[in-house]
Amino acid sequence: MIHTDQQPEPYESQNEGAPDIQSHRDSTPDAAFAALLEDSAEELYEAAPCGYLSTLMDGTIAKINATLLDWLGLERDAVLGRMRFADLLTVGGKLYHETHFAPLLRMQGDISGIAMELRCANGDRMPVLVSSVVKYGESGEPLLIRTTLFDARDRRAYEEELLRGRKAAEEARRQAEADRARLQDALTVLQKSLLPDTLPTIPGVETAAHYHIASPDRLGGDFYDVFPLDGERFAFFLGDVCGKGPQAAAVTSLTRYTLRAAALHDADPASALATLNTVLHDRYTGSGDPRYCTAIFGILTPGASPGRLTIQLASGGHPPAVVLRADGTAAFLPTPGGLLVGVLPDAHFATAETVLTPGDTLLLYTDGLTEARTGADRTSLYGDEALLAFAADHAGKSTVDVIGALTDLLASFGDGLDDDTALLALGVPPLTAQP
Amino acid sequence: MLKITARDAATGPVLEVSGDLDYRNATHLRERATATVLRPGQRLILDLSGLEFCDSSGISALIAAHHHATTLGANIALAAVPAPTLRILRLIGLDTIIPLHPDSDPTALA
The missing domain is CATH 3.30.450.20 (PAS domain)
Known part of the structure; x- marks a missing residue:
């Protein structure tokens, strides 16, 4: 107010046509200033x-x-x-x-x-x-x-408001953590429902499996199972559903139980896959969100003489199984041309057969293993040849040891392994291991 | 990054697909391919010469394109499929239902 007396109003000279306003503006500071002095x-x-x-x-x-x-x-x-x-x-x-x-x-x-x-x-x-x-x-x-x-009442109110805000935020965070833990529990239960708790005991056969979960928050799309068919034979399968998350997990669940039911109806490997193919195709074609999977389905039949195990399997677009022989060699069991399951209503599935004798192991895996990125810059893929060489190095060992070595191999990939990976090994124990 | 460019050839429409075809963007190809107008007997060519990466979502998009073409009485072919993707296509048997051509020049496919 003092300033207005010392400095002319910037528009004073321009406002000559409005003397009333001007005089009013001039008188107010004077009066206020006088009041202040009094x-x-x-x-x-x-x-x-x-x-x-x-x-x-x-x-x-x-x-x-x-x-x-x-x-x-x-x-x-x-x-x-x-x-x-x-x-x-x-x-x-x-x-x-x-x-x-x-x-x-x-x-x-x-x-x-x-x-x-x-x-x-x-x-x-x-x-x-x-x-x-x-x-x-x-x-x-x-x-x-x-x-x-x-x-300081206003200030205190402000501080209390801040405190209340912080408490609310903490409460929200606690709630979010609790929700997250509950969701994690639900995911774990669901994930477990996609895999067997334990593998069944099969006379004269050694089994081992491993499941690597790439992300605990994301339900995986890999699956495997081993179960009895009748008094003698057992069925097994391992596969990979395209995609990830809840939708993929739903397909995984459907796939697992369809294959189990199909095997009880008709245990022929190609027939089991054909049933799964029909189910997936009918369920997802026209849904706007088609779902496919790759899978190997097989049957174990103990031979007439002990220590001999016949394996018949069929593949729908799945990487070929590896057979590790007691003599230290390893080879793929090729199943070329088998189509991804669920693509066409009448799909062709490739079949193969082999016989395992003591010390031999059949290894099934999903492509998380062969597609793992290796090397310093994580740009090269682990690949089929490296897998075959690794398998040969461990040929003749027990299935538990083979799966153990592969589990360590997966761990060594570190960040290079960004996909779920399932491993299943079925073998006839080496003779030296027999009691 | 995924880039899809459309052009026309004597055999029918061509979609040039370059970059990464993965779960983040495979729906772009799916939508683009299934929105492509095809007359019976025409051939939809997906030119994959610029494809750098293809995961299972990308494969799903290729299958969707196949279904779209066959539903319309047309057909589909993949041209210039890079080796890593070719390996996957063979593994999952897709090469048995979708013709593959080594060349990306559509006149060579006619």
Whole structure:
């Protein structure tokens, strides 16, 4: 307001056509300025927008302004010479005043911005920010303490709001973590329903399996199973559903139980895959979201003589099984031309047959293994040849050892293995291992 | 990145597919292919010479394109399939239902 008197209004000269407005604007600052000059120091003290307080060095209140009395709800006579500053505070504030505020003030001569609470006559508490300064005499002896108190109710409300916000955020985070844990539990249960808990015991046959989950949050699309067909034969399968997540898991579940049911009806491997093909094709064609899988389905038939195991299998678009022989060799059991399951209503599936003798193992795997990225820059694929060489290195070992070695191999891929991988090995124990 | 460019050849429409065909963008090819107008007897050619990567979602898109073409009485062929994808197509038997051509020049396919 003082400025407007000292500096001309920027549009004053342009506004000559509006003298009324101009004179009005000129008169207002003058009047306000005059009012300010008439404001006595006493009035300023009493009605200031903060509390004023002067005490003797022992805290006895010698002077207090009307604002503070109003906040406290006390009469001046009840305070002056009768109360100490600490008497105005809550119990906690009193304690803090005694142990920190007063000693620090005596030592430093001033203290500022300390948050305390006033205890009002009506029992309310009022948060304030307290600053004090000691007035010294000419010879340097402390004479009295001057204190100002600022209303911190709004500030306290703001802090409480912040605190409430933080509590709400923490609660939300806790809730989210609980939800996440519950979802994780559900995913684990679902994932487990896609795989057998344990492999059945098959007389004269050793089995082992491993499932590598690429991401605990994403249901995998790989599956395998081994189960009895009749008193003698067992069926097995292993496969990979295209895609990931809940939709893929639904296909995996459908696939697993379809193959199990199909095998009980007609155990011929190509027939089992044909049944699965029909189910997938009917279920997903025309859904706008066709789903396919690759799978190898096979049957184990114990031979007439012990230690001989005939394996008949069929493949629908699945990487070929590997046969590890007791003599330390390994070879693919080729199943070329078998079509991805679910693509066409009348699909062709490739079949193959082999006989395992003691020390031989049949290995089934999903392409997470052969498609794992290797090398320093993770650009080359592990590939079929490397798998075959690895298999040959472990040929003749027990299925548990073969799966163990492959599990270590998968672990060695680290980040290079970003897909789920299922491994299933079926073998005839080596003769040396027989009791 | 996946880039799909359409052009016309004497045999029918050609979609040039380049870049990565994976779960993030395979639906683009699926939508593009299944929206392609085909007359009976025409051949939809997917030119894969610029394809750098193809996962199972990409394979699903190729199958969707096959179904689209055969439903309309047309047919489909894949041209210039890169070796890694070719290996997968053979593994899953898709080469038995979709003709493959080594060349990406459509006039050579006629």
